[in-house]
Amino acid sequence: MTFDELRALIELHCADLLEKPGEVYFGSLDALSHPNGVAIIGLNPGGSELPPMRENLDRYSQEGRRRFSGYLDTCWHEPFFSRYETCSRCQSSLVEFKKVHQQRHQKTVDRIATELGIDLRQTLALNAIWLQTPNTAALRQLLAQMQLPKMESLFQAKFFPVIDQLLERCNVRLVLCLGNGATESSFNFFREALGVPRTDVVHISDDYRDGRYFVHDRNGQRRIYFGIAHPSLHSTRPAGLAGLRDLWATTNKAASNAAR
Numbered sequence: 659m660t661f662d663e664l665r666a667l668i669e670l671h672c673a674d675l676l677e678k679p680g681e682v683y684f685g686s687l688d689a690l691s692h693p694n695g696v697a698i699i700g701l702n703p704g705g706s707e708l709p710p711m712r713e714n715l716d717r718y719s720q721e722g723r724r725r726f727s728g729y730l731d732t733c734w735h736e737p738f739f740s741r742y743e744t745c746s747r748c749q750s751s752l753v754e755f756k757k758v759h760q761q762r763h764q765k766t767v768d769r770i771a772t773e774l775g776i777d778l779r780q781t782l783a784l785n786a787i788w789l790q791t792p793n794t795a796a797l798r799q800l801l802a803q804m805q806l807p808k809m810e811s812l813f814q815a816k817f818f819p820v821i822d823q824l825l826e827r828c829n830v831r832l833v834l835c836l837g838n839g840a841t842e843s844s845f846n847f848f849r850e851a852l853g854v855p856r857t858d859v860v861h862i863s864d865d866y867r868d869g870r871y872f873v874h875d876r877n878g879q880r881r882i883y884f885g886i887a888h889p890s891l892h893s894t895r896p897a898g899l900a901g902l903r904d905l906w907a908t909t910n911k912a913a914s915n916a917a918r
Contacts, residue, residue, distance in 0.1 A: 659827040676712040680790040684728025685783035693828040697782035700836040703790040734761045766889035786844035813847045838885025845885030862901040869898030
């Protein structure tokens with residue numbers, strides 16, 4: 659998929675939201691044109707003072723961002739997310755400042771990528787809902803103020819049609835959902851949008867932090883949706899990492915056998 663094709667889909671389904679603060683996509687252009695089969699999807703952009711979503715799209719057109727990763731190339735300090743090179747707090751410590759100033763969320767995702775053997779610069783990265791708020795409670799309040807549907811309905815009406823096409827066009831085999839709650843999480847939004855019953859969800863253990871997943875087949879394309887607890891709640895080594903790693907290895911082996 660090209661970025662222009664992605665942008666056309668976004669403007670088709672979400673044109674009325676693009677002047678709102680938020681972030682549509684924070685992966686690389688390489689992840690669109692040469693994907694590695696993995697997408698990482700959170701709930702919605704956190705923090706404050708993000709520019710309108712249209713500016714997020716414009717930056718890709720203007721800057722290229724061929725090898726850009728929001729997890730590796732931006733700091734997540736307030737008041738806004740920026741390049742490490744332009745953040746005064748990052749510049750106060752130049753010794754390995756990229757690692758020093760990664761937030762726990764970033765460190766956790768970085769560790770997961772390392773364990774799975776994937777390059778974050780070739781991994782699709784976005785959120786289920788692109789409107790920016792400091793937290794989930796603020797997102798609920800924002801949707802009420804804007805007279806928009808509740809999260810699940812908004813996701814299915816606006817964002818899912820774009821994301822679903824993106825996953826299919828990029829032949830994604832693993833969707834890693836950052837958050838696996840039973841209601842307001844990217845994992846549950848996908849489960850509901852795809853019509854997957856709760857009984858089809860596989861629990862790695864009784865502890866939700868160990869992860870849960872379901873498998874969805876469409877037109878011969880098998881895709882795993884794996885939900886972990888939100889990365890900010892983890893140590894940098896999530897409890898369910900072993901189960902996720904084994905599942906990814908099995909998926910890759912099956913894909914390789916099918917291609918022979």
